[in-house]
């Protein structure tokens with residue numbers, strides 16, 4: 001049986017490492033993250049399960065790091081891209097400096113787009129490929145006012161961009177063999193944002209999130225919300241709300257409340 005070559009970012013811990021472990025029987029890997037020692041440890045473990053593994057240390061908050069990974073994707077042999085690396089950087093916007101803003105948006109939004117763009121030519125040429133981005137339920141949190149939620153302007157913006165990007169791309173690729181999926185986990189028990197001061201009362205395991213994503217792919221889910229029971233009702237309602245605003249607002253005339261002298 002041919003083994004799929006999977007490139008997983010954020011593979012040095014948490015959800016990315018969980019994906020790799022679940023795929024080890026059927027896939028070979030390019031593992032990406034900054035911590036080379038962690039990548040080597042996971043590579044050794046996956047090799048014992050029979051996988052061929054390349055470790056590619058890279059900082060995806062930098063243009064150079066993204067370029068190293070897009071260069072590897074340019075070889076055209078990756079058939080499964082799991083673009084998962086991310087960081088919270090939770091803080092009020094006023095406390096975040098310009099360089100940090102750039103880093104967080106590069107890691108949490110731009111890197112996904114650049115990596116997917118670099119993976120597509122090889123997948124399209126092979127007529128086979130799967131693109132997974134890991135976003136967050138916080139992508140849908142802009143309207144929430146609960147003060148116990150993290151200070152998340154940049155994170156929510158970047159994750160919302162990732163959701164919109166992946167969903168829209170899925171439609172753009174509808175006539176191809178490339179499948180897309182965006183995963184929106186709720187709180188997950190990983191190393192993510194330790195020390196943020198936020199208490200997370202319930203957290204899913206990283207393995208369950210990865211298992212949901214992979215099972216969701218088999219079910220044809222382009223949007224995977226691991227903890228959401230009544231998926232179709234909720235996502236239908238989301239689409240209906242989006243459509244109401246989009247179609248209702250797309251008129252040449254002003255809404256009546258703006259027509260006062």
Ligand SMILES: NC(=O)c1ccc[n+]([C@@H]2O[C@H](COP(=O)([O-])OP(=O)(O)OC[C@H]3O[C@@H](n4cnc5c(N)ncnc54)[C@H](OP(=O)(O)O)[C@@H]3O)[C@@H](O)[C@H]2O)c1
Nearest residue numbers: 010012013014015033034035060085086187188190191192
């Ligand atoms: N945990 C949650 O509650 C939760 C909820 C919803 C969504 N998510 C999303 O799930 C994804 C995975 O997070 P996780 O929960 O598994 O957390 P994690 O255990 O902290 O893993 C994050 C991974 O991203 C990598 N990473 C962070 N910054 C990087 C950088 N600048 N360049 C390259 N790699 C970088 C980390 O590796 P290095 O440090 O070695 O670089 C690590 O492998 C993230 O996109 C996160 O936003 C998490």
